[in-house]
Amino acid sequence: MSISERFISYFLEGVAYCLSFVSILIYTIKINRETQFKILTGFLFLVTVIAVKISVRKGVSNSLLYSYIYLLNSVGWSLFFFFLFKDPVRKAISLVPGLITLIYFIQKVVLSEFDRVFDSIGYVICSTGIVLLLFLYFQYLLANVKSERLSMNFNFWLSCSQLVYNLGAFAIFLTYNHFTLRILDDYTPEKRSILTSLWGVHNLLLFLSSIIILIALVWISRNRLPKNNILQNKLAEGTPMIKPN
Amino acid sequence: MIFLKNLISYWLEGLSYLILLAALVFGTLKIDRSIRFKLVCVFVFVISLIALRISSQKGVSNSLQYSFIYLLNTICWSSYFYLLFNSKLKRIVVILIASGALTYFFYKNVILEFDLIFDSVGQVLSSVGIVALVFIYLHQILSTVKTEPLTQNLDFWIASSQLIYHLGAFGIFLTFNHFTNKILNTPFYNKENRRILTYLWGVHNVLLFLASLLVCVGVFWIVYRKKSKNQPDYKSQ
Numbered sequence A: 001m002s003i004s005e006r007f008i009s010y011f012l013e014g015v016a017y018c019l020s021f022v023s024i025l026i027y028t029i030k031i032n033r034e035t036q037f038k039i040l041t042g043f044l045f046l047v048t049v050i051a052v053k054i055s056v057r058k059g060v061s062n063s064l065l066y067s068y069i070y071l072l073n074s075v076g077w078s079l080f081f082f083f084l085f086k087d088p089v090r091k092a093i094s095l096v097p098g099l100i101t102l103i104y105f106i107q108k109v110v111l112s113e114f115d116r117v118f119d120s121i122g123y124v125i126c127s128t129g130i131v132l133l134l135f136l137y138f139q140y141l142l143a144n145v146k147s148e149r150l151s152m153n154f155n156f157w158l159s160c161s162q163l164v165y166n167l168g169a170f171a172i173f174l175t176y177n178h179f180t181l182r183i184l185d186d187y188t189p190e191k192r193s194i195l196t197s198l199w200g201v202h203n204l205l206l207f208l209s210s211i212i213i214l215i216a217l218v219w220i221s222r223n224r225l226p227k228n229n230i231l232q233n234k235l236a237e238g239t240p241m242i243k244p245n
Numbered sequence B: 001m002i003f004l005k006n007l008i009s010y011w012l013e014g015l016s017y018l019i020l021l022a023a024l025v026f027g028t029l030k031i032d033r034s035i036r037f038k039l040v041c042v043f044v045f046v047i048s049l050i051a052l053r054i055s056s057q058k059g060v061s062n063s064l065q066y067s068f069i070y071l072l073n074t075i076c077w078s079s080y081f082y083l084l085f086n087s088k089l090k091r092i093v094v095i096l097i098a099s100g101a102l103t104y105f106f107y108k109n110v111i112l113e114f115d116l117i118f119d120s121v122g123q124v125l126s127s128v129g130i131v132a133l134v135f136i137y138l139h140q141i142l143s144t145v146k147t148e149p150l151t152q153n154l155d156f157w158i159a160s161s162q163l164i165y166h167l168g169a170f171g172i173f174l175t176f177n178h179f180t181n182k183i184l185n186t187p188f189y190n191k192e193n194r195r196i197l198t199y200l201w202g203v204h205n206v207l208l209f210l211a212s213l214l215v216c217v218g219v220f221w222i223v224y225r226k227k228s229k230n231q232p233d234y235k236s237q
Helices: A003-030 A035-056 A063-084 A088-111 A120-143 A154-168 A170-185 A189-223 A227-237 B002-030 B035-056 B063-084 B088-111 B120-143 B154-185 B191-230
Strands: none
Touching: A003 A035, A003 A154, A003 A189, A035 A063, A035 B088, A063 A088, A063 A120, A088 A120, A088 B035, A088 B063, A120 A154, A120 A170, A154 A170, A154 A189, A170 A189, B002 B035, B002 B154, B002 B191, B035 B063, B063 B088, B063 B120, B063 B154, B088 B120, B120 B154, B154 B191
């Protein structure tokens, strides 16, 4: 396995999460300090630490750590959309995927015997839930059209990045447990290398999604109008201003 | 005799949590349907499942399950007291205590390697935090005295039960890891040593059982007093 392949299969996951975390942290500090971004930053920090830990160590089962990742991802995105949506129905729906994943996690990790093999079902539940929430958000976005450009909406970029990752990696999540079990029956380094490459594809998708978030951050911060300019622009557009008494 | 020992050391934990759950559900339905009681019911339900699972499995390490129990206990009682406290400062203290235990759990179970032995530090952190929250609550009810008798207050019964359990079991939590390590490292590891450790956990289970009984007594007392108040006074007619 070449250095680049090794990097993609083992280290790219940690790098991608670091990139996403830093981008969202900068956005939260510099541009928008709403609750949903603070929560997402907190959850992403935890996921990044776990991903880096997975990248660093070798030769031991990391299925438990991956289970923590899907749990944190699902709960984190559920809470993100809970604080993003304004109407009570969407708020209630946004909590459902997180709760289902939490119940599955308790059943699988806490109540069942420890499983050394990657938990595909947990990941599939998590991804499906997040994708459903994303579609709910897109429906919400289309129903509430604003004059603001869509490219200036960070939530939209975030949702796109998650759609790319979760929808793209869905097939990998779905089949990974099956392939691992099959390979374990007839274990050879060559077959293991195929499985590692498959995880490399997942890592590339994750990296792509983090690049989308980074581009969004750069784009929005470059095109954002300074506070003084907003007033001038409104005056130029002829927006009626309330006269002070 | 063996049956009694097995019951106390292995099964009493799950049983106690089930009694606590039943008492809390009954109390929530009959006395107060506030969100904090509902939240506690959900958490205790999950903890009961884990405790029953621990009781049923033998010969395998259950340290991860016990770690989840202390994590859930911390989140459960922190949320409960957060909703119960009436000042911002007290709520900040709740968040700090919960964050401390959560950070430790994350560090110990995610960042470090999986440990087969009981995590005393985590349990101690959780217990100390909950005891501190109970004392803050006691300060709150003493500083805002009401005409209603204290025995009619379900929160008071729950806080007292948690104080008995966590303060009583503190010594066991603190030393359990040390004793386990000592027994595992001795060249003459035998069943006798292990039995002593099992008895020690039996004492913890008895404390937990006492705490759940206290909640039971509290709930039934409040319901009984409410019923007797609502009954018409025939003598006065």
